[in-house]
């Protein structure tokens with residue numbers, strides 16, 4: 001049985017129960033004063049890492065390291081990850097601005113951390129709900145030359161191997177790969193726990209290491225520029241009909257009958 | 258699996274949640290997947306938000322007995338006329354839309370929903386439901402009914418819990434459902450003016466878009482009307498913070514039984530010019546007139562809201578936590594809700610959701626803070642949490658890390674009426690008790706039922722009672738004693754009444770803190786109010802409704 005040293009990247013995004021609004025200049029969504037939380041897929045990664053530890057003998061998971069590349073407040077997200085069970089974290093602080101880093105830049109930072117911190121398993125969300133790029137995990141696996149299993153709905157550790165059930169269109173696919181590996185999480189993987197009060201308190205004392213983008217071999221400017229962001233056309237208000245006959249004639253009028 | 262964007266996630270959540278009524282949303286670069294996950298999806302982050310599945314459809318299969326048969330001592334008042342075809346024709350002639358009338362001759366089954374109350378304890382036999390679209394239409398209807406001696410029941414969302422919103426016999430139901438427009442909102446003063454039939458949640462969503470909040474929130478928000486809330490003087494989850502409707506409602510528009518329209522939609526906060534007439538309507542439960550519009554002062558929505566959920570070992574610990582919360586959280590404390598352990602078991606059992614904490618405790622408390630400065634609030638909350646944990650006042654707890662968790666934690670409080678209704682019905686008592694004796698009522702009541710051997714728990718189907726549970730707005734000294742049952746049983750009722758009322762009277766509490774009197778409490782009001790007060794109430798009633806056609810057989814004894 002090999003010892004796992006897990007890296008869990010987490011991202012601070014607009015809370016998914018909040019309705020994002022596009023800014024006046026239509027270049028981005030408003031972020032000031034809007035509630036932010038951990039990307040839901042990343043909650044699944046954190047939970048899965050903690051469960052791997054709980055499921056196996058004490059030494060199986062040596063250490064779970066959370067990392068976030070984000071604005072100063074991303075530190076709160078890391079505290080949440082640690083309250084859920086991560087051991088320590090790294091915060092690569094970047095200024096809060098409308099344009100976020102692209103997946104390749106993020107993957108490059110992660111690669112350096114993986115190498116420096118001797119990781120042999122990275123569990124990421126399959127996407128983050130703000131830009132929906134769905135690329136970071138794959139790029140990271142490519143940069144590292146590791147195997148990847150994306151969209152996991154079940155992860156089983158078996159000696160040197162991981163058996164991962166993946167969700168594919170209309171069914172599932174089960175793959176097996178040798179560590180080190182990159183796994184991305186899908187919705188049905190698990191149900192994340194609530195951070196308990198004692199653990200929230202403990203998380204405050206866990207180690208949170210601050211870094212800057214300059215500490216890594218990446219260029220800060222993006223390759224793509226956001227030209228325009230627009231909301232979908234507003235929904236047409238529904239009409240009311242007086243009775244069944246009215247409904248039928250309306251449906252006929254619309255060509256639905 | 259295809260890309261699952263925030264929109265898809267939300268669609269998935271929305272299709273299951275009773276709470277969320279948001280419009281679809283977007284963000285840059287978002288791939289809007291057209292595919293929605295199968296609804297039986299399990300164990301997703303979204304699934305934590307899934308609200309109770311409709312537990313009520315289970316109950317709905319059982320027939321509710323007519324109130325008239327169940328309570329033979331209440332007799333139909335012979336002064337009231339019986340509805341004729343001519344009456345219906347008249348109403349047809351004054352109502353602008355034919356969909357405003359539901360008549361037994363057209364569709365008897367559609368009348369059922371208006372005749373049966375939310376608790377499924379009371380069922381009337383009305384043959385006619387009218388849904389006027391304006392105060393003018395209400396006026397014509399009432400004037401005619403008054404002249405003809407036809408009794409009426411004003412009805413909002415029909416979520417009242419004391420049998421006040423449904424007919425006892427054949428009273429005409431006047432539903433405000435078709436009067437549902439927002440009339441105006443002033444962002445500077447925060448004054449909202451709207452029709453009585455606006456659904457509470459719609460009003461709140463409208464205000465949310467404008468960074469404000471309706472000063473009242475309660476579990477029935479998706480169905481109850483703001484007019485119904487005012488008519489019952491509903492208290493709800495945030496009274497602690499925003500105060501009672503007697504303070505926030507600034508004016509009403511109401512129609513008196515003789516057809517007079519009182520246009521008193523004041524938008525002023527201060528106005529000492531004579532009797533404050535709106536106060537008569539607040540909490541009048543449809544007995545003096547029909548409220549058709551309200552104006553209400555709405556506070557700005559707090560942008561920093563925190564929700565915490567605790568487990569505690571005894572009621573004494575709960576009291577200490579409450580004292581501390583008032584002291585340490587002060588003005589940002591917006592809710593302090595108590596739920597006993599058994600309530601959480603019922604919710605767990607009926608929804609299948611995992612308990613929020615690793616253990617189940619004898620008492621659970623839900624705390625909410627709302628403020629304008631996130632960092633300031635967090636600092637306060639953290640200091641509070643550290644103290645209550647450090648001093649072992651709370652045994653365990655959690656703080657919502659995101660909005661979804663907050664909403665899910667609230668379900669463990671807001672979903673309780675539904676959880677209790679799951680087995681068939683609930684005997685409900687909504688009382689105010691001084692905090693020292695607060696939980697003793699539940700303990701005493703539990704003993705009463707245990708001694709009588711009527712409790713079967715969740716498993717034993719041969720006994721009527723599931724258990725005796727308590728929860729409530731502890732911040733307002735308001736306790737809900739609930740006895741969920743498999744079937745309504747005279748033996749159970751006989752044990753409870755007047756026992757509960759006498760218990761309350763001895764401790765100088767109120768037999769109805771916020772749900773009102775309706776049909777259920779009419780004959781018990783003397784446990785909380787003296788004869789002089791009742792006599793003056795009768796005079797008020799007579800002044801407004803001399804013929805007694807407004808919501809008869811309810812509220813206070815008329816003689």
Ligand SMILES: Cc1cc2nc3c(=O)[nH]c(=O)nc-3n(C[C@H](O)[C@H](O)[C@H](O)COP(=O)(O)OP(=O)(O)OC[C@H]3O[C@@H](n4cnc5c(N)ncnc54)[C@H](O)[C@@H]3O)c2cc1C
Nearest residue numbers: 413414415416417421476482484485488491492493543548
């Ligand atoms: C799940 C659930 C949770 C609840 N939680 C709370 C709570 O926390 N706090 C609380 O105080 N209550 C609570 N209630 C009960 C509460 O009284 C009602 O939900 C609500 O205030 C009633 O509004 P409604 O529109 O449904 O009125 P209805 O039930 O239709 O009517 C209630 C009474 O008001 C009268 N009425 C209604 N509309 C008008 C009008 N326009 N003009 C004149 N009279 C009218 C009716 O005749 C009736 O007597 C809860 C109910 C449920 C089902």
